[in-house]
Amino acid sequence: MFAEGHGFFLLSHIPVVGHLLPAQVLGSLFVALLFVATMWVARLKLARVTRAPDGGVIPDSKLSYLNFFEIVAERTYGLTESVLGHHDAPRFFPVIGTIFLFIFVQNALGLIPGFLPPTDNLNTTLALGTFVFIYYNYVGLRASGLSYLKHFLGPVLWLSPLMLIIELISHVVRPLSLGLRLRGNMTGDHMVLAVFSELAPYLVPLIFMGLGLFVCFVQAFVFSLLTMVYISLASAHDDH
Secondary structure, eight states: OOSTTSSOOGGGGSTTHHHHSOHHHHHHHHHHHHHHHHHHHHHHHHHHHHTSTTTTOSOOSSOOHHHHHHHHHHHHHHHHHHHHHHHHHHHHHHHHHHHHHHHHHHHHHTTSTTOOOGGGSHHHHHHHHHHHHHHHHHHHHHHHGGGGGGGGSOSSGGGHHHHHHHHHHHHHHHHHHHHHHHHHHHHHHHHHHHHHHHHOOSSHHHHHHHHHHHHHHHHHHHHHHHHHHHHHHHHOOOOO
């Protein structure tokens, strides 16, 4: 029920669509549509708040839909600023924030009965890792031009051939490492939840669902943090 290979998946029972697309693809599309709907609702609520007499300066007295996402955005932006700095944080926060929320929601989707987490599929996680790989190299080339490629050669000219091989292997491994780590942890977490749900279907799974939610957050956090580190290294103006 909760992980790949455990049977029932609600979205797979949609007529026609459920037979054309794999379960994890349907899950990713579901999360993407959920994000679009969330942004649309947030824009409507933000427009209504800004038209208020106080201009939206005074927050709601209790936790609301808009306040919740403001808290998430503030915490994510603070992390981005601490890693990338005050100057670069506004540039990269939209990408980092999207990656964090997208991965977290996909991870947490597996905790809902009738859904499978898209991140327990290697195609999904490797696609995310490949995007990060392409993006941070694009950032490096845009920041330093062709001189960005100099760091692949190392600081000493006569060691350039060896350093080139080492650096290329190091960079190629990064998307694989991101994808395999995310997929492995999420697959293991949801398999444990599924096993205990079958052995003790009452109360006990709630404990593992709480732990599972924490794992979902940690894995999204680690993926986002590593992405910021790679961007920081690529965007550093350091001519070797």
